[in-house]
Amino acid sequence: MQTKLINLSGSLTVYFTKLKKVVRHNKKVSTLYFDLRITSYPGQFVMLYLPGYEEIPLSLSSPNSVTVKAVGETTQALVKAHEGLSIGLRGAFGNPFSPSDKALIIAGGIGIAPMKYLYEFLKKCGAEVRMIYGEKSKEDLIWLDEFEELAITTEDGTAGIKGTVLEAVKKEDLSKYSRIYACGGEGMLEALYIVLKKAGVLHKAEFSLERYMRCGIGVCGSCVIENGMRVCTDGPVFPATVIGNL
Known part of the structure; x- marks a missing residue:
C-alpha cells in the first residue's frame, strides 16, 4: 500500500511506498521493484529517498523499478535492500527518449x-x-x-x-x-x-x-x-x- 502526498503548490508529488521485490544481480548491482507503477517513459528518472540517507536520482529500469550500482553510501545501502523496505519517491522527471521503428x-x-x-x-x-x-x-x-x-x-x-x-x-x-x-x-x-x-x-x-x-x-x-x-x-x-x- 502506498501513500501519495501532494505539496501545497501541487507541483510535486511524493510517493511513500515499499519494495515489492529485490533482485540481486551481483555484489554491486540490484534491481528494486516498487509497490506501485510510476507514470513514466524510458529515459526518465526518479528522486529516491531511503530513510537515514540522502535523496538521490536514479533512472527507471521499468515503470516500477530502478536498477542500482553500489558507488556511494546510499547506493550501497540500496543494493543490500530487502523486500518490505520503505522508501520515498519523487517523479518521474526529465525528458525521455523519442520513439523509432x-x-x-x-x-x-x-x-x-x-x-x-x-x-x-x-x-x-x-x-x-x-x-x-x-x-x-x-x-x-x-x-x-x-x-x-x-x-x-x-x-x-x-x-x-x-x-x-x-x-x-x-x-x-x-x-x-x-x-x-x-x-x-x-x-x-x-x-x-x-x-x-x-x-x-x-x-x-x-x-x-x-x-x-x-x-x-x-x-x-x-x-x-x-x-x-x-x-x-x-x-x-x-x-x-x-x-x-x-
Whole structure:
C-alpha cells in the first residue's frame, strides 16, 4: 500500500511506498521493484529517498523499478535492500527518449538500466531493436537473456568482443537505423560522439547523461553541463548534436 502526498503548490508529488521485490544481480548491482507503477517513459528518472540517507536520482529500469550500482553510501545501502523496505519517491522527471521503428541501443555499465526500459518499450511498439552492451568483465553483465538482438563487449575479453562498446559499434552499418540511443559513462559518450559524427549519423543519436542532482527540478543548478543546459530538466536525454563537450 502506498501513500501519495501532494505539496501545497501541487507541483510535486511524493510517493511513500515499499519494495515489492529485490533482485540481486551481483555484489554491486540490484534491481528494486516498487509497490506501485510510476507514470513514466524510458529515459526518465526518479528522486529516491531511503530513510537515514540522502535523496538521490536514479533512472527507471521499468515503470516500477530502478536498477542500482553500489558507488556511494546510499547506493550501497540500496543494493543490500530487502523486500518490505520503505522508501520515498519523487517523479518521474526529465525528458525521455523519442520513439523509432528501427533502433540501435548502446549501453555501457549501469547505463543498461534505462536502456532495458527503452528496449522493452520499443519492442512493445513493434520496433526492430538491436542492443550493444559493454561491461568490464563477464561477471558484471546482467539481463543477457532479456535481449533478442545483442552484441556484448567486455574490456577483459571474458565475454563477447574484447574492448569497449565502440568495438561493436564500428562493426555496425549505422546508416540502417532510424535512431541510435546511448547511455554510459562520459568517456564512452565522448568517444561515441566522435565515431557517430565521423559516420555522418550524429543527427540520429540521443544520449542519456548522468549528473549529480540535488533537486531534480532545475532549481539548484548542481547538474548544469558545459553548454549551460540542466540535465534534470533539459535532459537527461539530449539530442547528441547539442551535447558538444561534456
